[in-house]
Amino acid sequence: AVYIGAPKFGARAAAGVSLEDIATLTREAHEVGARVYVALNTILTDEQLPEAVSLAWDLYGAGADALIIQDMGLLMEKLPPIPLHASTQCHNDSNAKLRTLESLGIEQVVLPREVSTADLPSLLDGVGMRVESFVHGALCVSYSGRCFISEACRGRSANRGACAQYCRMSYDLEDATGRKLLTGQHLLSLRDLNRTEIIEEMLDRGVSSLKIEGRLKDIDYVRNVTAHYRRVVDEIIARRSDEYCRSSWGETELTFTPRPEQTFSRRFTAYNTPLHTPIPMESITPFTNKSVGEELGTLTECRGREVALRLRDMETELSNGDGLLLVSPDETRTAGALVNQVTPQGDGTYRLRLSASVDMSPGATVFRNLNHRLDRLLRRDDASSRKVLISMECEATEQGIILRAAVTEAPSIAVEVQREMALEPAEKDPSARLLDTLSKLGDTPYRVEQPELRLRGLYLPPSVVTELRRELVERLREACRRVMVVERDRRGERLREQRRDFLSRDHSREECGLPESLDFTYNVANRQAERLCRRLGVEGEIAPAMEVAMPEGSVPVMQTRHCLLHRLGYCTREGKRPPFALPLYLVRGQERFRITTDCRACRMTLWLDR
Incomplete structure (x- = not known):
């Protein structure tokens, strides 16, 4: 599958793509059995929600196979029968939450990047929906969907696609007395993710979709990294074909050797x-x-x-x-x-x-x-090419010509074209020329190895065969697109009915893994999202998202697994007493963030004191 940003309301505001381009992409993807998932994954205000719903219908009409969403208020709206995926921004961190999302008709859940393979058995216990996990690309140091530092300091919300990248900035680290411990370092900038060595373990523990972070990246990165993981997964499938198979069709030929470290990477x-x-x-x-x-x-x-x-x-x-x-x-x-x-x-x-x-x-x-040489190679149009193998049959009768074709990996997708015309006996065998004519599929996504001929000694005009071949291939492309859309609608309608059934009843918050009250970190930004929380059993206060109303007093603006006390060598779990006064502060210009640690949970929190 390909995931891509919607024209609006995507978690990368600068990576929005027009409806026209998305429609073109879905047509081309569907011709090779691939899907297109569109990110509509920001939180939405009451004013924005109707526009987001309208956009969802437009994306459905453009052929998108699923919408990746964060704002659960959308589930209370009248949406098209399109599958929905829960973005990693939903902070899908508990078994109860995943079970609730599945009951709400979510087709696929994107796990937080901070989850390890050791955490998967308990997290996915009893979960039947598809599970997606990031395997490569930039890492947010904050827990997924729980970063508020950009909104709190600059009014640029990470939950609305406008992150100011505070985790990539340089900071001084000071102790409680103002003594500088570190100066001008990128103390929150995580290395890039690369899970090449644990792909098979991830698959064995329930992950079915591997996600490569790539929006705002250039073609050299996308082509190189995607080709690398394609090879890794194909090698696993080749060894374990009784357990795993590819979800789309075709094979890709490369003119380069993929090596992820040779395009953009922070180690x-x-x-x-x-x-x-x-x-x-x-x-x-x-x-x-x-x-x-x-x-x-x-x-x-x-x-x-x-x-x-x-x-x-x-x-x-x-x-x-x-x-x-x-x-x-x-x-x-x-x-x-x-x-x-x-x-x-x-x-x-x-x-x-x-x-x-x-x-x-x-x-x-x-x-x-x-790598200048590799970069030039990766930017060539022919650096990678994907072709789907099809079967083709040409039959001649006294009444005319019949051409048939089918996708080898999906034989039920089959088409034929006919031309009624009187055929004369052939003076010499036309097989070689006809095979050459039928095999010329040009820049279409298909290739045929050996067309089957049933000529019965008749002569077939090459110009007519060429016309029929073009018509046949166009019908095959349309058949592939139609199959993908019909399958999407079938899945989407079933999931929509499942959601309606679940929401027709009230539920307890314990069942849904929710606390009695929700603070601003639950990102409830509109009345429909609040209605959903009430339906899921929340009876206490539901605070609005920070983007709607800034909380008073000191605010936790970032929670991370990365701990600066541990980085300095003074992890309290190891019983080492730091030789400096706590709390620590991250300082950048006039901005100052107090650091606290929860050592039992192994979590660091940055606070904005006001």
């Missing part, structure tokens, strides 16, 4: 530590919030624009135009430049002339954050 983490236990201290990249790329080797000499380095891997090739990042051994200083000239010195040593002067001591680690 990698599997982020697979069980909840309520400390994550590794090296989970952040404190020296930069930008792409680090692949590690090349060690700086051996630095003279301004002239540097020398020794490669880790002797097979690595450098080229003019590569981008380098140099990081000091203590990871406190960085420098970067493009490569203008490469001179091999032998034994894995290179002398490079750079585009700008750098000041870095020998011993620094050298990363390549732009």
Whole structure:
């Protein structure tokens, strides 16, 4: 499947896509059996809700296969029969919540990034709906759907697609007396997610959809990373075809070898530590919030624009135009430049002339954050091509010509075209020419290996066969699109009826995993969302979302698994008493965030004191 932002109300406001482009995408995706999931996953005010409902109908008409939503107020509205997916922004962190979402007719739930494979058995116990999990891309340091720092400080809500990226900013870390412990570091900037090594374990523990974060990324990243995980999953399917199969059709040919570290990456983490236990201290990249790329080797000499380095891997090739990042051994200083000239010195040593002067001591680690040669290759239209294998049959009778075609991986999708015309006996065998004509499928998404001919000694005019082949392929494309839409409507109607049935009855909050009262962190932003919470058994106060009304007093603006006390080496679970005064503060200019820790839950909270 492909997921993409709606024109409005997506969690990446800058990544909205027009209805026309979404309609084009769905047509092309459906021709190869792939689905398109559209993100409509912000919280909505009472004024915005009618527009969001209207947009949902437009997206349904454009052929979208599902809507990814955050605001549960939509469930109380009259929506089209389109499957709904619960965004990770819903903070799907408990078994009771997942069971409730399933009862509400949610087809697929996107798990929080902070959940590990060890947490899956208890989280998914008794859950029958499809489960999606992120496997690659940028990591939010905050618990999913629970980041309010951008809204509280700048009026730019992460829950409304306008995050100001506070977790990627640099900070000073001070103790309670104002003493600086760290200066100018990206102390909340997590490494990028890469779960290559645990994909099979995730599948075995109930995950059925693997999600690659890619909105606002360029084509080189999308093509490279998607191809990498396609190979990983295909290898698992090849070994275990009795258990797993692909959910769409076709095979992709590549002109490159996918390597995720060679396009945008902030170094990698599997982020697979069980909840309520400390994550590794090296989970952040404190020296930069930008792409680090692949590690090349060690700086051996630095003279301004002239540097020398020794490669880790002797097979690595450098080229003019590569981008380098140099990081000091203590990871406190960085420098970067493009490569203008490469001179091999032998034994894995290179002398490079750079585009700008750098000041870095020998011993620094050298990363390549732009692979110029690979980047050019990935941007070519033919870097990857996907084709669906079809069968084709050409039959000649005295009454005319019949062409038939079917999708090999979905044989029930079959079409035929006919042309009534008188055919004459062939003077010589036309098979070779006809096979060539029938196999010319050009830029269509299909390929045929060996069309079957039943000529009965008759002559078929090549021009007529060409016309029929074009008509046949167009009918096949339309048949594929029709099958996908009919299947979507069938699923959507069933799920909508399930939701109506569940909402026709009142439920207890204990059953639904909800507390007696809801504070602002539950993101209730409209009356319909409040109505749903009441239907689910909440009887106490329901506070409005921060975007509707700012809470008074000190506000918890971010909760994270990443803990700065642990980062400094003073985790209280290890009984180490810190030699500085608590609480700690993250400071950036005039902004100051107090830090508290819940060591039993292994959670850090940032507070905005006002």
